[in-house]
Amino acid sequence: MLIALIAIYAAVSVNALFLIWLERKISGRIQRRQGPMLCGPKMMAQKSMWLGGWFATACDATKLIFKEDIIPSKVDRLGFILAPIVVMLAAIAVYVPIPWSATSYHQTEQVTFAFADLNVGLLYIVAVPSLTVFSILTAGWSSNNKYSMLGGFRSVVQMLSYEIPMVFALMGPIILAGSLSLGDIVKAQTQGLFGIPFLGWFIIPSVIGAAVYFICAIAESNRPPFDMPESEQELGTGFNTEYSGMRFAMFYLAEFSNAFVVSSIFTAVFLGGWSIPGITPPPELNLGFCILPYFDLLVGLVVFSIKAYSVLLILMWIRWTFVRVRPDHLMNFGWKFLLPLSIANVIVCTVIAAVQQIYYGGLS
Amino acid sequence: MYQLELHSVLSVAALLFCIGLYGVLTRRNSIAMLMGLELMFNAVNINLVAFAHFLPHLDGIILAMFGLAVAAAESAIGIAIILSIYRNFRHIDTDGINELKG
Amino acid sequence: MPFSMDIYAWDSFPIDTLLFWCFAAVMLISGLCVVTVKRVFHAGIAMIVCFVCAAGIYALLGCPFMAALQLLVYVGAIATMLLFAVMLTDKMMEPRPNTTFFQPFMGLFASVLLFGLLWLTVSSSKFGFAGWANSTAASSSAIDITSLSTTNIGLRLLTPYAVPFELISVIILATLIAAIALARKEDRSPADSGTPADAPASPAEPASTPAKE
């Protein structure tokens, strides 16, 4: 039990560190420069731009850890200290139900390999960000300066108003799969749609839902072009203006692990998680001299990470090309455009699920 | 041997209810009073889910969900009233709000 | 290699009882903090910890759906709203009006008395459920009302309980309208001591809004 918890924490932080390095490299590539090249083995840097400087985030992390944590005097200490902890907690807690892959080795039927495949998976994924909403509010309020208060209020308003379209967008796949647990949703995507084996992925029947979810996910994890709350130009990094050292690193890591979680949920729910359309890998592979057990587990893991990282690349690509949205456009866009769209998506998905049920004998 | 009994859950819920009651009775700030109220709603919900688990019957959870919705609606109205009081009296000290005019 | 948590053998060690008591302890302590802490903002934070522990208890009592709902509704909505209310009214830096409690002992006495009463009823009553369950289970509904899975809750919610389900949505709509109506500014500003009674005709021009002391 305990090992699993430590495993989650280690995996998340290492992954977040890698993501920061990847983000800086991608932004460099988009802006026709090279991104971090210095702190890393020299000869690898010469070989190609992509190998250079992969110590960069490690150096940043150690710098941030040893940097002095200043707690300003007139600050509400409890809220100030609690906020980053809860943000990190929520960022890690969302990893639990994600179905990395599945195996049927030694099992009667396919068992999803996840930290804990809850049968209320998606509802849990929608519930946990409400902890981040609370902690951003406390961070903004307790650091007791006008800018961070403004930033805190803005981000809470943005996250609350984008949570509702997100829930509706996720409703589509739930109806199609008939269950809340992510493992079942991915299993439902392995069977085809209307009998055609290759159209299994839920991005095909609920395209609107996928688009709405993607936009809401960017808004939920406060990434540009929706990064109103900590827009440097206006609010000077919004709610985490007063933070420094390790606490700022927590907010930073939480943002990146949120980005990865959002893209892995997108792959699990819309891009058919570990499933390759049409091919189901054998549980074990005999390589002549030995048997490689859990082979389908490894294949699933590789497929899932390829899809997740490609969605992440799109997230990063969007980050570096779009300008920031103005708060009132944000609100109009969220309430007047995304909400009706996501409700329409629910209707479309119910129709498809009904047709699927009647003519093709049900999905899952 | 240490299986969870219904008694322990019910007593925990009862204790939480009493803490909420104490909060409502003695708190001077009306928002803190509202928080005490929320604790009491929570205690009721724990009771309902405990009965649903041990009976086992599904209606406990359904009633808990309805309770949840009503509690949310009630606290929304409570906060709206408190804010309008704050706008008129500039403070929300439950002791001070005893004039009837205005 | 236990690759999924729920196959792990639970009953060799009563971990869920242990977990239940941990959650209950943290919940009661944070409940006490809510009631006794001086600063209302800290009381809000303690309340949120209490809600999260309650969600944990629901999960342990075999109903993860309720736990997720609790997290979503209580921690996400109600607690955030309460914190917003605290922020709007509690001026952090100004000298705080005395938030001492009035007659704390009366309140303490009343709640301890109530707890004694409840404790007596709970511990003395014998809940004989054995026979009860199957006598009602034979009710006509096709749903197996003993297993608390999400699908059953959903089915039960919409078939026999459809009317209350619609009623709840009406209640929430009524609350929505009432909250907005309350938050709007009344047409005539109240004759309040200290602030100049404003001309009822045009309270809107920013120069002399009653709020500006």
Added chain:
Amino acid sequence: MSTFPPNPDLVTEEFELKMGPHHPSTHGVLQLSLTLDGERVVACRPNVGFLHRSIEKIMEHRTYAQGVPLADRVDYCSAMTSSLAYVMAVEKLLDLTIPPRAEYLRVIMSELNRIASHLLAYGTFTLDLGGTTPFLFGFRDREKVLDLFEETCGARLLYNYMRIGGVACDIKPGFLDRMIAFLDYWEPLLSSEYEAIIDENPIFYNRTKGVGVLSQADALRYGVCGPNLRACGLNNDIRKIEPYSVYPELEFDVPIRTEGDTFARYRIRMEELRQSARILRQCAEKLPKGEYLARQPYELKVPAGETYVRIESSRGDLGCYLVSDGSERPYRCKFRTPSFSHCSVFSHLFRDCLFSDIVAMSASFDIVLPETDR
């Protein structure tokens, strides 16, 4: 239209926010004291003077030749044009005609400087709206222009290149074809990279279309000039109205737009970049041979009198009013700088708008603080 009148239904309380001198988006040390009502800005009062170095007072204790590096520092973002104004004022008092090669070199240098400063404006404008990539595009190409400057006058920002009677030194032999190479590399980029990433982007449209609209009457009342006035539909390009040095021989046209909002100002600057490139190409062909400096005695005595010279700097019409009492030190030298009047527009324009509009609008005016405070 994007004005946000006060909502009569809500009882709100304004609070004072100092967008203080040390703030990432005030382009130097400008303080905007805003009264905010939630997100809505009720009123704004710009306070300037944090960067006052009293350049004009120091000039009174320096000889005319020593005044040139000081004039550079009036507007370090386009130092060439500010020292050009000072030098032309002195020459007008001396009524000295300078060799044609020097005139052409001055035009080449000031147009290159206009490109560099407009690239800076483009970069900071998009950075303030949140787009970090265009910022880096702008600065990457600005480096190439600064290399050209470094090659001729040894400096990248404050060049001290103008002299009374001509320019400090002649350009290196390969300078012209390096400049043409830069223009060939950079001009297609303007539409393929700079505008492609920003212009069709709907978020950018919403952020800038109809935001901070300035009518022509208000613009004239507040003395707005340069690209910001041309965005309101009035052609006030001094290179066309009162042509000075060799501008009559070069033909180029002045972009005019009538909307007068943030988007129009941005479009005007992008068009001006193209026009400057055009001017530079013509100057490269027409550059005559010959003397580059009519040398003046160090202890130059300027006959008593006063003069006012106006030139088109990258931010608007920069004027230099010079009074001399016949000694070798100017009696009084005053610069009429465009950014100062642009600051005064802020109090009129930033009313009933959103907090994030303020950043967009102030960036679109492209104000530079050393010019405002001198």
